[in-house]
Amino acid sequence: MALLVQKYGGTSVGSPERIQAVAARVARARRRGDDVVVVVSAMGHTTDELIDLARNVAGHDDCVHEHPREMDMLLSAGERISMALLAMAIREAGADARSLTGSQAAIITDAWHTSARIVEVRADRVRETVEGGCVAIVAGFQGVSTTREITTLGRGGSDTTAVALARALGADRCEIYTDVDGIFTCDPRRVPDARIIPRISHDEMVELAQSGAQVMHARAVDLGARTPALDIRVLSSFVTGPDEDDPTRGTLITDDPMVREDQVVTGLASARGYAKLLLHALPAGMRTPTEMLGALADAGVSVDMVTESPQADGRVLLQLTVRGDDLARAREIAAQVAARLGGGGAMDERTGLSRIALVGRGMSGRPGVYAQAFRALMDAGVKVEAVSTSSISITLLVPSDQEDEALRALHDGFTLAAQAEAPAAAAVAG
Amino acid sequence: MALLVQKYGGTSVGSPERIQAVAARVARARRRGDDVVVVVSAMGHTTDELIDLARNVAGHDDCVHEHPREMDMLLSAGERISMALLAMAIREAGADARSLTGSQAAIITDAWHTSARIVEVRADRVRETVEGGCVAIVAGFQGVSTTREITTLGRGGSDTTAVALARALGADRCEIYTDVDGIFTCDPRRVPDARIIPRISHDEMVELAQSGAQVMHARAVDLGARTPALDIRVLSSFVTGPDEDDPTRGTLITDDPMVREDQVVTGLASARGYAKLLLHALPAGMRTPTEMLGALADAGVSVDMVTESPQADGRVLLQLTVRGDDLARAREIAAQVAARLGGGGAMDERTGLSRIALVGRGMSGRPGVYAQAFRALMDAGVKVEAVSTSSISITLLVPSDQEDEALRALHDGFTLAAQAEAPAAAAVAG
Numbered sequence: 001m002a003l004l005v006q007k008y009g010g011t012s013v014g015s016p017e018r019i020q021a022v023a024a025r026v027a028r029a030r031r032r033g034d035d036v037v038v039v040v041s042a043m044g045h046t047t048d049e050l051i052d053l054a055r056n057v058a059g060h061d062d063c064v065h066e067h068p069r070e071m072d073m074l075l076s077a078g079e080r081i082s083m084a085l086l087a088m089a090i091r092e093a094g095a096d097a098r099s100l101t102g103s104q105a106a107i108i109t110d111a112w113h114t115s116a117r118i119v120e121v122r123a124d125r126v127r128e129t130v131e132g133g134c135v136a137i138v139a140g141f142q143g144v145s146t147t148r149e150i151t152t153l154g155r156g157g158s159d160t161t162a163v164a165l166a167r168a169l170g171a172d173r174c175e176i177y178t179d180v181d182g183i184f185t186c187d188p189r190r191v192p193d194a195r196i197i198p199r200i201s202h203d204e205m206v207e208l209a210q211s212g213a214q215v216m217h218a219r220a221v222d223l224g225a226r227t228p229a230l231d232i233r234v235l236s237s238f239v240t241g242p243d244e245d246d247p248t249r250g251t252l253i254t255d256d257p258m259v260r261e262d263q264v265v266t267g268l269a270s271a272r273g274y275a276k277l278l279l280h281a282l283p284a285g286m287r288t289p290t291e292m293l294g295a296l297a298d299a300g301v302s303v304d305m306v307t308e309s310p311q312a313d314g315r316v317l318l319q320l321t322v323r324g325d326d327l328a329r330a331r332e333i334a335a336q337v338a339a340r341l342g343g344g345g346a347m348d349e350r351t352g353l354s355r356i357a358l359v360g361r362g363m364s365g366r367p368g369v370y371a372q373a374f375r376a377l378m379d380a381g382v383k384v385e386a387v388s389t390s391s392i393s394i395t396l397l398v399p400s401d402q403e404d405e406a407l408r409a410l411h412d413g414f415t416l417a418a419q420a421e422a423p424a425a426a427a428v429a430g
Numbered sequence: 431m432a433l434l435v436q437k438y439g440g441t442s443v444g445s446p447e448r449i450q451a452v453a454a455r456v457a458r459a460r461r462r463g464d465d466v467v468v469v470v471s472a473m474g475h476t477t478d479e480l481i482d483l484a485r486n487v488a489g490h491d492d493c494v495h496e497h498p499r500e501m502d503m504l505l506s507a508g509e510r511i512s513m514a515l516l517a518m519a520i521r522e523a524g525a526d527a528r529s530l531t532g533s534q535a536a537i538i539t540d541a542w543h544t545s546a547r548i549v550e551v552r553a554d555r556v557r558e559t560v561e562g563g564c565v566a567i568v569a570g571f572q573g574v575s576t577t578r579e580i581t582t583l584g585r586g587g588s589d590t591t592a593v594a595l596a597r598a599l600g601a602d603r604c605e606i607y608t609d610v611d612g613i614f615t616c617d618p619r620r621v622p623d624a625r626i627i628p629r630i631s632h633d634e635m636v637e638l639a640q641s642g643a644q645v646m647h648a649r650a651v652d653l654g655a656r657t658p659a660l661d662i663r664v665l666s667s668f669v670t671g672p673d674e675d676d677p678t679r680g681t682l683i684t685d686d687p688m689v690r691e692d693q694v695v696t697g698l699a700s701a702r703g704y705a706k707l708l709l710h711a712l713p714a715g716m717r718t719p720t721e722m723l724g725a726l727a728d729a730g731v732s733v734d735m736v737t738e739s740p741q742a743d744g745r746v747l748l749q750l751t752v753r754g755d756d757l758a759r760a761r762e763i764a765a766q767v768a769a770r771l772g773g774g775g776a777m778d779e780r781t782g783l784s785r786i787a788l789v790g791r792g793m794s795g796r797p798g799v800y801a802q803a804f805r806a807l808m809d810a811g812v813k814v815e816a817v818s819t820s821s822i823s824i825t826l827l828v829p830s831d832q833e834d835e836a837l838r839a840l841h842d843g844f845t846l847a848a849q850a851e852a853p854a855a856a857a858v859a860g
Contacts, residue, residue, distance in 0.1 A: 016486035050511065056446035057515045058522050067518040073529050074514035077507040081480065084504035085487045088497040092488050099503050103533070104578065148534065148555075 002172035003130070004029060007039040007140060007162035011179040012237035013082045014044035022177075022237060023089035025244070026135055030095040035130045037169065039140045039162040040086055042078025050074050068113035072142075072152045076102070079139035079158075087137050097135040100126065102142035103150065107161060109143035115154035116143055118161075118223075121168035130169075138165060156217020163224045163232065174230055176216060177237035182251035183208070183215055185416035186268040190407050193417040196250070197267055201257040202229060204266050204359050207393045211357030212271035221253060229255035257361070264369055265360040265414040268407055272400050274304070274355050275327045276385055278348035279318040279334055281311065283341055292318060295337045301326045304355065305388040305397065315343075321386055321397055324351060353385055354403040358394045358410060370394060376413030382406045432602035433560070434459060437469040437570060437592035441609040442667035443512045444474035452607075452667060453519035455674065456565055460525040465560045467599065469570045469592040470516055472508025480504050498543035502572075502582045506532070509569035509588075517567050527565040530556065532572035533580065537591060539573035545584035546573060548591075548653075551598035560599075568595060586647020593653045597660055604660055606646060607667035612681035613638070613645055615846035616698040620837050623847045626680070627697055631687040632659060634696050634789050637823050641787035642701035651683060659685035687791070694799055695790040695844040698837055702830050704734070704785050705757040706815055708778035709748040709764055711741065713771055722748060725767045731756045734785065735818040735827065745773075751816055751827055754781060783815055784833040788824045788840060800824060806843030812836045 006026070013019050022038075029036050054063040054074055063071050083099035090097035106122035129136040140158025143151050153160055159176055166174035182196040183205065200208075202225035209218035216234055224230040235250025243249060257266075282288045289308060296303055305321040322330045331347065338345045363369040370387070373394055377384055382405055386397040398406045411417065436456070443449050452468075459466050484493040484504055494501050513529035520527035536552035559566040570588025573581050583590055589606060596604035612626040613635065630638075632655035639648035646664055654660040665680025673679060687696075712718045719738060726733055735751040752760045761777065768775045793799040800817070803824055807814055812835055816827035828836045841847065 016483065019487050020489075053446065053511070053515060054518060057449050057519050059450075063518060067521055070514040070517040070521070070527075070529060073517070073531075074511060077510040077514075080507040080510065081483070081504060084500040084507075085483060087500040087503070088484060088493060089487050091497055091500075099500060101503075101580070150531070 001033045001035065003035045003037070003169060004173050004175060005037045005039065005162055005166040005169065005171045006175045006177060007158055008041065008177045008237055009158065009179065010041045010044050010047070012177050013040055013086060016085075019082070019085050019089045020093075021240070022086060023093045025237075026090050027093035027095040028245070030135065036135045037126060037130060037165060037171070038086065038135060038137045039158055039165060040079060040083045040137060041140050041158040042075075043082045046078040046081065047075055050078060064114050069149065072113045072150050075152050076139070076142040076150050079141055083137045083139050090135055090137070095135055096133060097137055098129055099137040100129065100139070102139045102161070103144035105136075105138045105165070107138075107143035107164070109145050109151045109153065111145040111147055111149060111151070113149070113151055116145065116151035118143060118153065118164045119146075121164050123165065123168040126165065127169060156219045159217050159220030160223060163220045163230060167223070167230055174224070174232045176232060176234045178215055178234060179236065179238060180215055181236045181239070182234050182249070183213065183267065185266075186407055186411050187213075187270070190270070190404050191411045194411065195417050198248070199252045199254055199257045200266055201361055202253055202255065203392060204257070204361055205253050207357060207359045207390075208267050208269045211269035211355065211359070211393075211395070213267070213269040224253065231255070263360065263419050264362040264366060265358045265410075265416060266362070267359055267416070268356065268410055269359065270354055270356045270403055270407060272354045272403065273324045274353040274397060275322055275324045275349060275351040276353060276397065277320045277322060277327070277330055277334060278350075279320070279338060279343070280346040280348065281313070281315040282318055282338060282343040284310065284314060284316050288316060288341055288343075289318065291341060292320075292334065292337050295333050296320070296330060299329060299333050301330045301333065305386045305395065307386060319386060321353075321355070327351065350385060352400045353397050354400040356396045356398060356403070356406055356410070358396075358414070359392060361392050363394070364391045372413060373410060376409045377406055380405050380409035382409065431463045431465065433465045433467070433599060434603045434605060435467045435469065435592055435596040435599065435601045436605045436607060437588055438471065438607045438667055439588065439609065440471045440474050440477070442607050443470055443516060446515075449512070449515050449519045450523075451670070452516060453523045455667075456520050457523035457525040458675070460565060466565045467556060467560060467595060467601070468516065468565060468567045469588055469595060470509060470513045470567060471570050471588040472505075473512045476508040476511065477505055480508060494544050499579065502543045502580050505582050506569070506572040506580050509571055513567045513569050520565055520567070525565055526563060527567055528559055529567040530559065530569070532569045532591070533574035535566075535568045535595070537568075537573035537594070539575050539581045539583065541575045541577060541579060541581070543579070543581055546575065546581035548573060548583065548594045549576075551594050553595065553598040556595065557599060586649045589647050589650035590653060593650045593660060593662065597653070604654070604662045606662060606664045608645055608664060609666065609668060610645055611666045611669070612664050612679070613643065613697065615696075616837050616841050617643075617700070620700070620834050621841045624841065625847050628678070629682045629684055629687045630696055631791055632683055632685065633822055634687070634791055635683045637787060637789045637820075638697050638699045641699035641785065641789070641823075641825070643697070643699040654683065661685070693790065693849050694792040694796060695788045695840075695846060696792070697789055697846070698786065698840055699789065700784055700786045700833055700837060702784050702833065703754045704783040704827060705752055705754045706780040706783060706827065707750045707752060707757070707760055707764060708780075709750070709768060709773070710776040710778065711743070711745045712748055712768060712773040714740065714744060714746050718746065718771055718773075719748065721771060722750075722764065722767050725763050726750070726760060729759060729763050731760045731763065735816045735825065737816060749816060751783075751785070757781065780815060782830045783827050784830040786826045786828060786833070786836055786840070788826075788844070789822060791822050793824070794821045802843060803840060806839045807836055810835050810839035812839060
C-alpha cells in the first residue's frame with residue numbers, strides 16, 4: 001500500500017468525460033489498496049475565460065497588476081469547480097473522496113498575489129482525510145497567505161503544489177499527469193523522431209524547462225530536487241487500456257537517472273523570440289561589461305548570453321542576447337551607458353533568433369561536445385549567432401527560420417533517438 | 431456617514447456592464463462618505479451552469495443528495511467569481527474594495543450541506559475592512575461550518591447573508607437590490623395596475639413570501655424581524671438617472687409600517703399547483719382529523735387547508751389542500767387511514783388549483799374582510815374551493831384558470847392600487 005500524489009492538468013480534466021476517466025484511474029488505485037492525494041488544475045480554458053471576464057469588467061488588460069488580490073480570488077474559483085466535480089466523479093466510481101481548497105489543505109504562501117511562493121505545507125488535514133479512507137483532492141495553483149489572503153502561485157503552480165504536498169506527506173510516488181506521453185528528447189512537433197526520455201535528473205529537467213520544454217515547470221522540478229530528492233513521474237492521462245497502469249511509462253525525474261556512459265546529451269529544448277545587440281568600439285577593461293550589465297539588470301532587462309571580443313583598434317565588441325520584447329529598452333539603456341563610458345556608440349542588432357539548449361549531465365568534463373554540436377550545425381548550414389556553456393548544457397543562438405533544421409541536426413548528431421530507446425538494463429547509475 | 435449593507439442578486443451582476451453599474455453606485459455611496467458592505471450572488475446563470483456540469487459528471491440529476499458536500503464546494507465558486515469582479519470594478523470606479531469569502535467573512539453555519547443555517551456571524555474582519563476605508567464585498571449564499579467545511583445556505587441564501595451581516599454589524603441600512611422595483615400589491619404580470627407597496631411589516635412580508643411573492647425570501651425577512659427588528663429596503667438595481675439615489679424608492683420592510691387606518695389588505699400573492707382531496711363519509715369526532723393529519727405529516731405531505739363538514743348521515747366530509755406533487759401519496763395514505771377508521775372510503779379530488787393569499791395587518795379584528803373578499807370573487811364569477819384565515823391573512827383556493835380574474839377582483843375590491851399611491855403623509859403608525 002503506497003501513498004500516491006497525482007496531479008492532473010487542465011486538459012486532463014477538460015470535460016465531464018475526461019473527469020470521469022481520471023476518476024476511474026483514481027478509483028482503481030484505491031481498489032489496489034493505495035492511498036491517493038489528487039492535485040487538480042482548473043478545467044481546460046476556465047482560467048482564460050475568467051481572465052477575459054476580468055478584462056471586460058475592468059475595461060483594460062492589466063488586471064494582474066491593478067487588482068492582484070482580486071485576480072487571485074477570481075482565478076482560485078477555477079480549481080474549486082474542477083476539484084468538486086472530480087470528487088463527485090470519484091464517489092460515483094465507488095471510492096470516497098473530498099475536495100480541499102488551498103486554504104483547507106494549508107498550502108501556506110507568502111503574500112505575493114498572482115505569483116506567491118509556498119512557505120509551508122501543513123498537511124494534517126490532507127493526511128487525516130487520506131487516513132480516513134478518503135481520496136483527498138487538493139486545489140492546485142492556490143494557497144493562503146499568513147495574513148489569511150487567498151493567493152495563487154503563478155506559472156507552474158499546480159505542479160508545484162503537487163511536489164510540495166508529496167514532500168510534506170512523505171509520499172511514495174509523485175505523478176504528474178499531462179496531455180503528452182512524457183519528456184521528449186526534443187519537441188516531437190519539431191523533430192519527428194524525438195523519443196521519450198525514460199529517466200532524467202532534476203538538474204537536467206530544470207535546464208530543459210527553463211530553455212523551453214513546456215511539459216513541466218522548472219520551479220516544481222527544482223522543489224523536487226532539494227535533499228532528499230523526490231522522484232517525479234511525468235506521464236499522459238490520455239493512455240487507456242493495458243498500458244495505462246504500466247509503472248514504467250512516461251519519464252521519471254530522479255536523483256538516480258542511470259545515465260549510460262556513452263550518453264552525452266539527454267535532451268534538447270528551444271525557444272523563439274530572442275534578439276542580439278552588438279555594441280561596437282567600447283573601451284576595453286572590466287568597467288565596460290560591469291556597467292553595461294548592471295544598468296540593464298537595474299532596468300529589469302535579463303541578458304542571456306554575453307560575449308566580449310577585441311577589435312583591431314584595441315576597443316571591444318560586446319554582444320548581448322536579450323528577449324525580443326526587451327530589445328528597445330536594452331538598446332536605449334546601452335546607448336546611455338556607451339556614451340557615459342566614452343564608447344563609439346555604434347550599434348547593430350539581429351532579431352528573429354531562437355535559443356537552443358543541449359542538456360546532459362554526460363557532457364560534464366567531456367571536451368569534444370562543443371565541437372560536435374558546432375560541426376552538426378555547420379554541416380546543416382545553420383548560422384550560429386552565439387554560444388554559451390554550463391556544466392550540464394550548451395546554449396546556442398540561431399536564426400529562428402533555421403531552428404527546426406538546427407534541432408534535427410543536433411538530435412541526429414547526438415543520436416538521441418537511438419539512446420532513448422536503449423533498454424534500461426544497458427544503463428549504469430549516473 | 432452611515433454604514434450600508436447592500437445585496438445584489440444574480441441578474442444585478444449578470445454581465446460586465448451590470449457589474450460596472452453596481453460598482454458606480456457603490457463608489458458614489460463611498461464619495462458621499464458612507465461605509466459600504468456589499469453582499470453578492472453568483473452572476474446570472476452561473477449556478478445553473480455549474481449544476482448542469484455536476485449532472486454531466488455524475489451521470490444523473492441527484493447530485494444535491496448524493497454529493498452535498500461537493501455541491502457546496504462547486505456552487506460556492508459562483509460568488510467567488512462575481513465578488514472578485516465586482517471588487518475590481520469598484521476599484522476601477524475609484525473606491526477601494528476587497529472581496530471576502532463566506533469563510534473569510536466568518537459566516538458560521540451548521541453542517542447541513544446545501545441548506546445550512548447561519549449560527550453566528552463573527553463580523554470582525556468585515557468591520558476591519560470597512561474601518562480601513564475599504565468596501566467589503568462578501569460572498570452571499572455561502573458560509574463555513576464549525577468543522578471548517580464550505581457550506582451553502584440554500585434558497586434565499588444571499589438575502590439571508592445580507593440580513594445576518596447587517597444585524598451583526600449594526601448597519602444603519604440594509605438594501606436588497608433586485609431586478610424589480612420593489613414589493614408589489616400583486617404580481618404586475620397578473621394585475622396590470624398593481625402598485626409598489628411603500629412600507630410593509632416583516633410579518634406581512636413573510637406571509638406574502640410564503641404565499642408566492644418571489645422578490646425576497648421569507649427566511650431572510652424572518653431573520654430581519656427578530657428583536658430589535660432590522661429595516662430592509664427592497665429596490666431595483668436597474669434604475670438609473672436622478673431617481674437612482676432617491677432614498678424612498680422601492681419597498682421598506684419595517685417594524686413601523688405606518689399603515690393607513692383604512693388599509694385592510696397590504697398585498698396579494700398567489701401560487702399554482704395545488705390540489706384538494708375530498709374524503710367522504712368519515713366517522714365524526716376528533717379521532718378522524720387527528721389520525722388523518724398525523725399520518726400525512728409522518729409521510730412528509732404538508733397539508734395547507736383543512737375543513738370538516740357534517741353530512742346528512744351524521745358522518746363528516748374532510749377536505750384537505752395539498753401540493754399537486756403530493757396528491758398521489760396523500761390519496762394512498764388517506765385511503766389507508768379511512769379504512770382503519772372504518773370510513774366509507776369514497777374519495778373525490780380537484781386538481782389545477784391556485785392558492786391566493788390576502789395579507790394585511792389591517793384585517794386583524796375587522797370582521798367584514800372575509801365577506802368582502804368573498805363578494806368580490808362571487809361578483810367576478812370565481813369559484814372558491816377552500817378558505818382559511820390567520821390574524822393577518824386570508825387564504826383562498828381557486829381554479830388556476832380563474833387565478834388572474836380572482837387576483838384582479840380582489841385587487842380592485844380592496845382598492846390596492848389607490849392605497850399604495852397615497853402619500854406617506856396621510857399614513858399613521860401601524
